[in-house]
Amino acid sequence: MEFILLIAISLIPAIVAASLPFYSKTEVTKALSLFLMFLCLWQIDIAFLYAYEFFSETLIGTVFRLFRIGPIMIMPLMYYFGYYLVKNNPEVKGYKWFFNRTGFYVLLSFSIIVYLVNFTNLGVTGYTVVPETDIAPQHLIPIYGTLNSTFLINILLVFINTFFLLNVTVKLNDHYFKVFYTKLAFGAVFVFLNGIISGFGVLPLYFSSFNSILVAILLFLGFFEMQSNKLNDANTRLSKQSSLLETIMNINPNYLVVLNKDHHMIRLNDSICHLLSIKKEDMLCKDFSKLKQDFALMIEDNSLQRIMRPTGEVHFVQWGFKDLELNDEENYTLFYGVDFTNQKENEELLLSTEKTKVVGELAASIAHEIRNPLTTVRGFIQLLSERNINSEHEHIILDEIDRIDEVLKELLLLAKPEAAISQTNPDDLKIDVMQEISNVKLLFEPVAHEQNKQISIINKLPDHTFTKMQKSHFKQVMINTVKNSLEALSTNGCIKIKIDAFEECVRIRIIDNGKGISRKRMSRIGEPYFTNKEKGTGIGLAICFKLIKDYEGKMTVKSKQGWGTTVTVLLPKSERLAGDQERKHGDGAPVPF
Ligand SMILES: Nc1ncnc2c1ncn2[C@@H]1O[C@H](COP(=O)(O)OP(=O)(O)O)[C@@H](O)[C@H]1O
Ligand SMILES: [Mg+2]
DSSP, rough: HHEEEEHHHHHHHHHHHHHHHHOOOOOOHHHHHHHHHHHHHHHHHHHHOTTTSOOOOOHHHHHHHHHTTHHHHHHHHHHHHHHHEEEEEEEGGGGTSSSSSHHHHHHHHHHHHHHHHHHHHTTEEEEEEEESSSSSEEEEEEOOOGGGGGEEEEEHHHHHHHHHHHHHHHHHSSSHHHHHHHHHHHHHHHEEEEHHHHTTSSSSSSHHHHHHHHHHHHHEEEEEEEHHHHHHHHHEEEEHHHHHHHHHHHHHHSSSEEEEETEEEEEHHHHHHHHHTOOOHHHHTTHHHHHHHTTTTOOOOOOOEEOOTTOOOOEEEEEEEEEESSSSOOOEEEEEEEEEEHHHHHHHHHHHHHHHHHHHHHHHHHHHHHHHHHHHHHHHHHHHHHSSOHHHHHHHHHHHHHHHHHHHHHHHHHHHHHHHHHHGGGGGGGGEEHHHHHHHHHHHHHHHHTTTTTTEEEOOOOOOOOEOOOOHHHHHHHHHHHHHHHHHOOOOEEEEEEEEEETEEEEEEEEEOOOOOOOHHHHTTTOOTTSSSTTTOHHHHHHOOOOOOOOOOOEEEETTTTTTTEEEEEBBBBSSOOOOOOOSSSSGSSOOO
């Protein structure tokens, strides 16, 4: 009867042990399951000593020896718990001298020896019957052999391991680990103390069985408490992290939209909502194509999009995609926009700074040029008022006035290209190369003349060869380079502007026989603010390179110190009428509002 009761009780730790891996499959859960399993085997071991009336002594003897694996193996297992904690928690690394891999294998080997000894007469020689007392029914107890001392050493080692485990446990930083492993260590000490007391007959043997159930349940509850507390902590941490990420995403000045694998928008940051004046809740879970269509987002061609907010504020944005692969099932895409408004403004500022300077300098010499025809005009008008009208003089007056007009128009175009463009049509993007270069020459002639320098044009292009570029931009490039050449020339120097066709391009070479550029300086040509002139800005060439590149052209500088410099500009020929929109430049980009 007692036997059946004890067997039933001993199964409780086994059930708990079997259920643990369903909740968690970590290394430590497996070790805990094993601990409870060994506890169960230990209790079955004891239960069989009460099976005197059911089985032969030989069978009981065999089962007892077999199931002794339980109490014996708990020893290396307790060591393993300590080893696991030391391995995974830096704050208890100091215990490595005691808890290490070698120690574990030594103790495991020792336990296996103890177990093997147990099968010989050196371990257990036979059994005696203990008669029934007031508190215990009749049962068997083993008679131990001479090497049973190894079993006693094994038990002593359990206490030593548990003692060190407790030492490690109290030094753990993780509160939940600390509580659980303390429970485990105390549970083990409690069960083994009971075992010893019962083994020496102070209390009946089965007494330890009841206690082991208590420990099993305690550990089971302790384990779940630890798991659920850890889970709660992880949840709180996760929600804090997610709101932190949300905040970071919102204050990010870039425009961000997260899309799921079906291309539905699952997150939008504040920046994009502000830019497009949309409400997050109106867009969430909607298909991304809606946003794309509603705002005509230029996603595919990698160019800067000009976006005007309803308030009139203009932004320049470049859009892009990035795949975010979290794991095999969850695939997200980040749609982002980088705001280049400031950069664009700086570029424009740079452009206008250089322009203002050039215009200022040119204006002085042009004023001089205007005064000459004006003097003539004035003289004739005076003459007209004094005498009768003489039609011979009329065309001279008109010619001079035309020249003034021509020069002023050029100056105006350079100073205020926007005004000039708005007056004209999209044809302004189509440049008659020869015509424009002649105009630039016209602009520089007074200065060149004054300094005794020559500017000549050698044109090999067929008449009316066009290239596609904004007139003011083209002019700015030509003025910058001709001006640089002029500044590099000594008196009597000359500049040749050669124009011809080269492959599919119009080639313009500005060749001077000035002082040239040294090899060392050559490597830094085109770098902004790189100048060797007292009043230079060093941005002229940087702007030229950028403008030419923007129009898919190419600009190169070749020079030899003391000999001169050649600047070559290649621009694609334009066959058709340039009525289409210029996309690379903000000025022509479509406005989605
Ligand atoms: N044709 C040229 N001959 C000699 N040096 C030149 C020529 N063109 C450019 N450079 C050199 O390149 C520098 C940068 O030119 P640029 O960017 O136009 O700035 P800046 O004219 O204000 O100095 C000049 O200071 C000059 O040293
Ligand atoms: Mg310059």
